[in-house]
Amino acid sequence: MALCYDIGYSEMRIPNLLEHETMPEGIQQSSSWLPLLARECHPDARIFLCSLFAPICLDRLIYPCRSLCEAVKRSCAPVMACYGYPWPEILNCDKFPADHELCIAAVSTDENSSSRR
Numbered sequence: 001m002a003l004c005y006d007i008g009y010s011e012m013r014i015p016n017l018l019e020h021e022t023m024p025e026g027i028q029q030s031s032s033w034l035p036l037l038a039r040e041c042h043p044d045a046r047i048f049l050c051s052l053f054a055p056i057c058l059d060r061l062i063y064p065c066r067s068l069c070e071a072v073k074r075s076c077a078p079v080m081a082c083y084g085y086p087w088p089e090i091l092n093c094d095k096f097p098a099d100h101e102l103c104i105a106a107v108s109t110d111e112n113s114s115s116r117r
Contacts, residue, residue: 003030003037004050011057018052018090026053042075043108044068051104052091065103069093 001023004012020026030053037046051064070093077087097103 001027001030001054003033003046004054007046007050007054009056012054013057013061016053017055017061017063020053029053036076036080039076039079041079042072044106045072045076047104047107048072063096063103065099065101065105066093066096067099068104068106069096071106 001012014023014026015021016026018026018029020029030049033049033053037049042048048064048068051062051068055061069091073087073091073093080087099105
């Protein structure tokens with residue numbers, strides 16, 4: 001999966017967190033996000049997307065934190081809008097856990113993400 005190549009783990013869970021049932025389906029759907037990553041709209045966009053398309057294979061599901069989703073959306077949704085794409089409902093940040101729960105948090109700080117816009 002080009003989107004998540006060399007992400008730091010080699011085994012992922014299927015179905016993934018976006019309910020793709022097969023690897024080919026996940027790979028096909030994830031490839032449409034590569035142009036957004038190329039725009040470098042947020043330093044944690046790749047971590048966020050990979051947590052959904054290629055979640056690490058553990059005993060339990062670990063979703064991205066709501067704050068990670070919101071930070072990526074805040075930076076990347078305007079870029080997507082420039083190309084005529086709205087932020088998709090499947091990435092509605094309200095469905096992800098709050099930061100005090102077990103979830104994947106942002107790696108970058110707000111200062112880093114605002115300087116890359």
